[in-house]
Amino acid sequence: MSKQDKREEIVRAAMELIAEHGFHGAPMAMIAEHAKVGAGTIYRYFENKDILITELYRDLEEKMFPVIREGYELNKPIRERxxxxxxxxLRYFIENPLDFRYLEQFHNSPYGVEHRRDKILGEKEGCHEFRDLFEEGVSRQIIKDFPLVLLFALSFGPLVSTARDHILGFVTLDDDLITRIIEACWDGIKK
Amino acid sequence: MSKQDKREEIVRAAMELIAEHGFHGAPMAMIAEHAKVGAGTIYRYFENKDILITELYRDLEEKMFPVIREGYELNKPIRERxxxxxxxxLRYFIENPLDFRYLEQFHNSPYGVEHRRDKILGEKEGCHEFRDLFEEGVSRQIIKDFPLVLLFALSFGPLVSTARDHILGFVTLDDDLITRIIEACWDGIKK
DNA sequence: TAAAACGGAATGAACATTCACTCAGCATGA
DNA sequence: TCATGCTGAGTGAATGTTCATTCCGTTTTA
Structure with missing residues (x-):
């Protein structure tokens, strides 16, 4: 196995185990075993577990942003955008349940809260699309006049909740339902 | 300290520490110390940590339901209800941030998912008000025709997200903002 | 004073992390 | 060309730490 492959195996195994069992349900030894790698080998690629966890998150963000942006057209009306x-x-979450579960684990941990605080205070988002959209919508009086953070909460809250319900098997979302859910989210924030 | 007091001290300490640091950041020894009690004493009141955690949750539910029901009038219009x-x-969450954080910890853990699964499959809710409201709203064509689980997700998702943002200090909710947020939630589910 | 409740040191299990060692592959020199 | 030595990735047993839980001597209660 090449060096690159080995790193990828570790990432894959860590992702799967953490997404499924949480940070504390995924000991390094288990990650090593699933990656078919010695326990010590992980430490040749990642300084420690914390760093493994945050790098996994960074990888994920970078993988997601382009997918979200795909086909996005700035000249379309705000609602459509x-x-x-x-x-x-929502589709991405449903098609990549592991990614979604990992994101949830991360966000509901001290790592995630810190990360979020940095982002909000430092304004250093990795994906400006939503923010720009909200700002434009508010200034053009199309979207309710809430602080940005609340517009995020009002949009992502239901989106994440429904994705979770689908992934946990409490409901099955099809294309029609997905569209109607996002339309409902829009109804929540539009003026 | 009386026996009852001791139990309450343990509950209070466990609640505080778990709400603040999560299940894994609140060792039994630390809970004991904060409750000013020997480590072994906890085990006279709770068989083990899992049982402590789930009983804490049950206590919380029983404390919350009456507060939510207070002043609820079945004869008012659906929107108003x-x-x-x-x-x-939302007000309860903001006034009891510890309770909110505990609920979040619980729901984002295997305990919570199991609990939720039981509830949804067994239809054994502790608080029927929301469910009845949604069912009535759907059948009277006032609320969008989504499965019940999704109506919950669409309503609680944003509610919980905004509560979290307030408690983590990302935004400050006052009475006006609270009302507008809930109205936005309503806009999301109403037809 | 017998019984129940406590306290907290002791125990053992579960981990993250380390480190001494192996060995495949490559370079060097004859 | 082949023998020899070197390098550094890879390994997994060993280490030290952090818990949950237990156990027994002590204190409180009735």
Whole structure:
């Protein structure tokens, strides 16, 4: 196995185990075993578990952003753009349940809260599309006049909740339902 | 300290520490110390940590339901009833951040998922108000025709996200904002 | 004063991380 | 060309730490 392959095997195994069992349900020894690698080998690629966890997250972000942006057209009406981004994101979560579960684990941990704080205070988002959309919508009086953080909460809250329900098997989302859900999200924030 | 007091001290300490640091950041020894109690004493009241955790949750549910129901009037219009329940819940979360954080910890853990699965499959909710409201709203064509689980996700998703943002200090919710948020939730589910 | 409740040191299990060692592959020199 | 030595990735047993839980001597209660 090449060096690159080995790193990828570790990432894959860590992702799977953490997504499924949480950070504390995925000991390094188990990750090593699933990656078919010695326990010590992981430490040749990642300084420690914390760093493995945050690098996994960074990898994921970089993988997601282009997918969300795909087919996004700035000249379309705001509502249409919102629906495009929203369905894209929800679809991504449903098609990549492991990614979604990993994101949830990360966000519900001290890592995630810190990360979020940095982002909000430092304004250093990795994906400007939603923010720009909200700002434009508010200034053009199309979207309710809430602080940006709340517009995010009002849009992503239901989106994430529905994705979770689908992935946990409490409901089955098809294309029609996905569209209607995102439209409902839009109804929540539009004026 | 009386026996009852001791139990309450343990519950309070466990609640505080778990809400703040998560299940894994709140060792039994630390809980004991904060409750000013020997480590072994906890085990006289709770068989083990899992049982402590789930009983804490049950206590919380029983404490919350009456607060949410307070002032609820079945003869009011559906929209008004929804706003009443919603603002009550959001207000409760904001006034009891520890309770909220504990609920989040619980729901994002294997305990919570199992609990939720039981609830949804067994239809054994502890609080029927929201469900009844949604069912009535759907059948009277006032609320969008989504499966019940999705109506919950669409309502609670944003509610929980905004509560979290407030508690983590990303935004400050006042009475006006709370009302507008719940109205936005309503806009999301109403036809 | 017998019984129940406590306290907290002791125990053992589960981990993250380390480190001494192996060995495949490559370079060097004869 | 082949023998020899070197390098550094890879390994997994060993280490040290952090818990949950237990156990027994002590204190409180009735």
């Amino acid at each position: 919102f629906i495009h981004l929203g369905t894209g994101l | 929804f706003i009443h329940l919603g603002t009550g819940l």
